[in-house]
Amino acid sequence: KKTFEQFEEDAYTAAENRISVYGKHPREWSNLARWFHTHGMASKHNKWLVQIPRAFNVLKRGGKVQSFGELLENFFLPLWEVSINPNSNPILDHFLSRHMSGFDCVDNESTI
Helix, strand or coil: HHHHHHHHCCCCCCEEEEECCCCCCCCHHHHHHHHHHHHCCCCEEEEEEECCCCCCHHHHHHCCCCCHHHHHHHHHHHHHHHHCCHCHHHHHHHHHHHHHEEEEEEEEEECC
């Protein structure tokens, strides 16, 4: 929040911070939107890029998901639902439509 407050002082400063959604559970998006809203993370000088970590094997070994299809459903179904009916989750709709700039699929590049 302090960084965003500093951005307010300089009208020509902008940022694109990143945050991860793993696809462990369908409520991840709602939890992210609630965190964003509760902690006042909105700034006209910042957009959020959502990272999708390539962590299926880790999540499956840990019992968080049973299949790759489940991971994809956990990740995308909440987005489709709120796109079709924004009133079903207004906080998530607000985050997606006003503050998110895109997706990035990330991997641990130190293993390459």
